[in-house]
Ligand code: HEM
C-alpha cells in the first residue's frame with residue numbers, strides 16, 4: 004500500500020453532489036487509505052472468534068464460508084429478537100434526512116453512503132428483503148434488496164466508516180441511533196471472520212494480558228516508574244503508587260493508552276501526582292489494567308468478556324470502590340453496560356471521597372466514578388492548592404468526547420476543572436461542542452495508520468472548529484478526557500491545524516497542582532520550560 | 541421511477557374508485573366493505589406491530605444523553621435532556637412527541653470556500669413537520685362530527701378557531717389548507733434537496749401523494765363539487781353503528797376520498813407511518829440516563845468465557861515476582 008500523501012487542500016475538495024446512479028445501483032468502491040487491514044488469525048483464535056480465514060478487502064473473493072448468507076440472515080434475526088432498539092430502528096425511519104449532514108464522515112467525504120440514514124439503509128434494505136412482507140413482495144420498489152457478496156462488502160466498508168459517535172441520534176426525531184445499527188452490523192461481520200487487525204489485536208491483548216497494548220505486569224509497573232522519575236525531576240517529590248495491593252480503599256482503572264506514549268503518559272503523571280498529594284489509599288492493577296474496551300467494537304459478548312476483569316479484580320483485592328480514568332468509550336461501556344453485564348457489585352460500597360466526604364449517589368449501583376467527577380468535587384471543596392498560571396503558556400479549548408457527551412452526559416465537570424487550573428479557556432462554536440460535539444474521527448478502533456485518509460476526513464469537522472478558535476483566540480491546546488483522543492487527535496491536528504497540542508485534563512491539573520514540599524517548578528509535565536522560567540536549569 | 545410509480549399508484553386508486561362507483565355501481569364495496577376492512581387492518585396491524593416490537597427486550601440502558609447528567613449537587617442537571625426519573629422521561633417524551641424537540645435542533649452543515657465548515661440554523665423541516673402533523677390531527681378530529689350525533693360541543697369550539705377566517709360560505713378551515721401546503725412542501729423538499737432525494741424511496745413518496753390526494757378531494761368536496769353532506773353523514777353514521785346503509789345521491793368524489801383514506805389506514809401498519817408507535821418505544825429517548833444509579837437487568841444475560849486472574853497469574857507469576865508485584869501463590 005502506498006503511503007498516504009494527499010495534502011489538506013486536496014482533501015478539502017469535497018464533492019457533495021449526489022451520484023447519477025441510485026445508491027442501490029452504485030457499487031461499493033473499496034479505496035485504499037479508507038479501510039483497515041484484516042485481523043491476524045492468531046488474534047482471533049485467542050478469543051475463539053468464528054470463521055477465521057485469509058482475505059483482503061480489495062480482493063474479489065473474500066473466501067467467505069459457504070453458508071455465509073445463512074449466517075448473516077440468522078444473525079440479523081437473532082439480533083432483532085434481542086434488541087428492541089435494532090428492531091424499531093429497522094422499521095421507523097421516515098428518511099427525513101435530518102441526520103444526513105450530522106455525521107463527521109459525511110461532512111469529510113461527501114459520500115452519500117456516509118449519511119447516517121443511508122448507512123442504516125444499507126442494512127435496512129436487506130432487512131426488508133428477508134424480514135418484511137412488503138419487501139418480499141415488492142422488492143426494490145419497497146426499498147428491499149438481495150444480500151449478495153457485493154452488498155456484504157458494502158456493509159463491511161461503511162460500518163467501519165462509522166465511529167459509533169451517536170451524533171446522528173441527537174438530531175433524529177425518533178432518536179434512531181445509527182451507532183446501534185453499526186454495532187449490529189459489525190457483529191455480523193464478526194460472525195464471518197471479517198474483523199479488523201487494529202481491533203482484534205487489542206482485544207486479544209486485553210483478554211490475555213489485561214490491556215490493549217499488551218503490557219505485561221512488570222511493564223505496566225516499569226512504565227509507571229518512568230513517570231515517577233519524571234515527576235521527581237519536575238517537582239522534587241517521589242510518588243510511590245502500589246500495584247495489585249489487597250486492602251486498598253480504591254482500585255484505579257484507566258485506559259492503557261495512558262501508560263505508553265505521549266501525550267497519554269502526561270495524563271497518567273497527573274493522576275499520580277494528584278493521588279499522591281491527597282494521600283489516597285489506592286492501587287493500580289496489572290490484571291485489570293485496561294479501562295477501555297475494544298471488544299465493544301466487535302460484539303456485545305466480547306465486550307462483556309473483557310469488562311469482567313474490573314469487578315473481578317475489585318473483588319479479589321477487596322477494595323471499597325473503583326475510580327476510573329479519563330476515557331471516552333470506556334465510560335460509555337461503564338456507564339451504560341458494565342452493571343448490567345457483570346453486576347451487581349454488591350461487594351463494593353457507594354463511592355465516597357475520603358477527602359471531602361462526598362458520597363457519589365449517582366454511582367450508587369455501579370460503584371465506579373470518573374476521575375473528573377472526583378477532581379471537580381475536590382476543587383469545589385477547596386482541597387487542592389492550584390496555581391493556574393503554570394498553564395499560562397496554554398490557550399485551551401475543550402473537546403467533548405462523543406461517548407462522555409452522548410452516552411453519559413458529563414459536560415460541566417470537565418469545564419469546571421479546566422477553568423480552575425487554566426487561565427485561558429475558550430469554547431469552540433456552540434454547534435460543535437457538548438451534545439453536538441464532533442468525533443475525533445478515529446474512534447471505535449479505526450485509529451490505525453493505513454486508513455489515514457478516512458481519519459483525516461472524519462477528523463475534519465472537529466479540526467475545523469479547533470482552527471476557528473485558534474485563528475480567533477490563539478488556542479494552542481485541545482484538552483480532552485479520552486485516551487483515543489490523546490492517541491489520535493494529534494495526527495488530525497498536525498494535519499489540519501498544525502501547532503496545536505492535545506492534552507488530557509489531568510496533565511493540566513498536574514501542572515497547576517501545588518504539592519506539599521515541592522521544589523520551585525521550572526518545567527511543565529512535558530519537561531518543557533514554564534513561561535518565564537526558560538533557561539533556569 | 542421512485543416518484544412516478546407511487547404517483548401513478550395513487551392516480552390508479554382514484555380511477556379505481558371512480559370507475560367502481562360510477563361505472564360498476566359498487567357503492568357497497570367502496571362505501572362499506574373497503575372501509576371496514578381498512579379499519580380492521582389498521583387496528584390489528586398496529587397492535588401486531590407494536591406487540592412485535594415490545595417482544596424484543598431492551599437489554600441495556602442506552603439513552604442518548606443530550607444534557608448534563610445528574611451528578612454532584614452543585615451542578616445543575618438537565619432533567620429533560622438527561623432524565624433520571626420517570627417524570628423526567630415523560631417530560632422528554634412529551635417534548636419529542638408534541639413538539640418534535642430533536643428535529644428542532646436541526647442545523648445545516650456546509651463547507652464554505654473549501655475551507656470552513658459552518659452550521660446554520662435550519663428549522664424549515666421542523667416547521668413543516670409540525671404544521672403537517674397538527675393540521676392532520678385537527679382535520680381528523682373535525683371528522684368526528686360525521687361519526688357522532690349530536691355533534692360534540694368541543695368540535696364547535698375547534699371549528700370556530702379553525703375557521704376564524706370567514707371567507708364566504710362554507711367557512712374556510714385553515715387546517716385543510718395548511719395540511720395541503722405543508723405536505724406539498726414536504727414533497728418538494730424531497731424532490732429538490734439532492735441528498736433527501738437520493739435517500740428517498742417509493743415508500744416515502746407514496747404516503748405523501750396519498751395524503752395530497754386525500755386533502756385535495758376533501759377540499760374539492762367541501763368548497764367546489766358540493767356533495768350531499770346529509771347523505772354522507774347517513775353513510776358514516778351507518779358505519780359506526782354497524783348497520784351500514786348506502787344513501788342515494790352522494791357523489792363519486794366522496795367515494796374517492798373515502799377510498800384513499802381507507803388505503804392510508806390499511807397501508808399504515810406496513811409502512812414507515814408506524815413511526816407514530818415507534819417513537820414511544822425508542823430506547824435512546826424513553827430511558828433514563830442515570831444508569832450508574834440503578835442497575836438495568838438484561839433478560840438474556842448469559843455467562844461468558846473469561847480469562848480469570850488465576851490464569852493470568854499462572855502465566856505471569858515469575859515476572860510479577862521479579863517486579864515485586866504481589867501474587868496469590870508463591
Ligand atoms: C405520535 C404521533 C406522531 C409523531 C410524533 C410524528 C412525528 C413525525 C416526525 C418528527 C416526522 C419527520 C419530520 C417530517 O417530515 O415532518 C414525521 C414524518 C412524517 N409523518 Fe409523522 N408523526 C406522528 C404521527 C403521524 C401520523 C398519524 C401520520 C399519518 C399519516 C404521519 C405521517 C407522516 C409522514 C407522511 C411523514 C413523512 C413526511 C415526509 O415525507 O417528509 N405521522 N412524523
Ligand code: SF4
Pocket residue numbers: 095096097098099100101102103119120174175176177178179
Ligand atoms: S433523522 Fe431519523 S428518521 Fe430522519 S432520516 Fe435520519 S434516521 Fe431517518
Ligand code: SF4
Pocket residue numbers: 105106107108118119122164165166167168169170171172181182185
Ligand atoms: S454514529 Fe456517528 S459516525 Fe456513525 S453514522 Fe452516526 S454520526 Fe456518523
